[in-house]
Amino acid sequence: MRMGEGVEWAVHSCLVLAWLGDAEPVSTGRLAATFELPPAYLNKQLQALSKSGILTSTPGPRGGFRLARAPEDISLLDVVTAIEGPDEAFRCQEIRQRGVGAGVPKRQFREQCAVAAAMRQADVAWRRTLAQQSLADVKLSADRAAPHTAELMREWHAGG
Amino acid sequence: MRMGEGVEWAVHSCLVLAWLGDAEPVSTGRLAATFELPPAYLNKQLQALSKSGILTSTPGPRGGFRLARAPEDISLLDVVTAIEGPDEAFRCQEIRQRGVGAGVPKRQFREQCAVAAAMRQADVAWRRTLAQQSLADVKLSADRAAPHTAELMREWHAGG
């Protein structure tokens, strides 16, 4: 089980937008240069965030992306869902109904598969933990580890 | 983020082994026929379970696989880890140290990345939920939904 690396790019990009503030939008190229990422592919992730209502995009010169909401109102689950999709990791294929289960009446399978139910519990716990953490929380945690990050971002953004 | 379907096969196969009991081993072909799965590929998953110490394999005629421990002592996390590997879903690539972070002293990155830390919390919650559920629990849940499953398995196994 593996999460796409686009998630890491998306979260860090949102953090940069949070650090720089919503004064003016930041373009894909600028965000890509911030972490030395391929601009076109990062643009793909940013579009996904835009479609999910996490970012707002403004075209034209001086255009780019902005956070659509305050960092406190954007959870990590929002970002992960926007990039990876809404489906849960475990997809029950209902193999219990094949082979040995082919002959038994369908009524026996009204209750959902016990394996899927167990996996879903874990998935819910995972999602709940992600939903409880907002971008502001992560930003605060990063600021505690490196206090001058916001200033660094603003300087780098102005000079780049 | 997507979990391989081999996990579903592995869990259901372990459940079958639990229902049939450890009297005699069950071969890959028999297990595959139970759910109409490709035998060779299922064998791959069973080998992974065997290498992780969840199953024991006996070669030769009348050979096959058995549960290495009691179902109460096999957690879903054990099975998932055996199939999907021990790595966590989110792999931090440390992109914070590239681009804007290339010039700052390395000491700033002694603390782990805040994004990775947040993701790890969710991963821990997910693993904990999986670890708390044993094969016996899942089997019990399935038995409640379809009480005669164990009997069905024994009959189908004898007649097949």
Next chain:
DNA sequence: GGACGGCTACTCGGATATCGCTTGTCCGAGTAAATGCGG
């Protein structure tokens, strides 16, 4: 009749192809700003 050696058939185990999705890239539509011109 019993025991032993060889044979057979069946099993696991790992090496080997194929497919789909993630990754990566490109070009076109649209727009805001700058520019030059006319009043």
Next chain:
DNA sequence: CCGCATTTACTCGGACAAGCGATATCCGAGTAGCCGTCC
């Protein structure tokens, strides 16, 4: 000097390839049971 039409350059947005891991398969090593033969 001011306002406007035109041009321009820059942005997003979606369509188009490539690489890699999951999926699927096959064949060889090893072993337990069976059979024929010998004592």
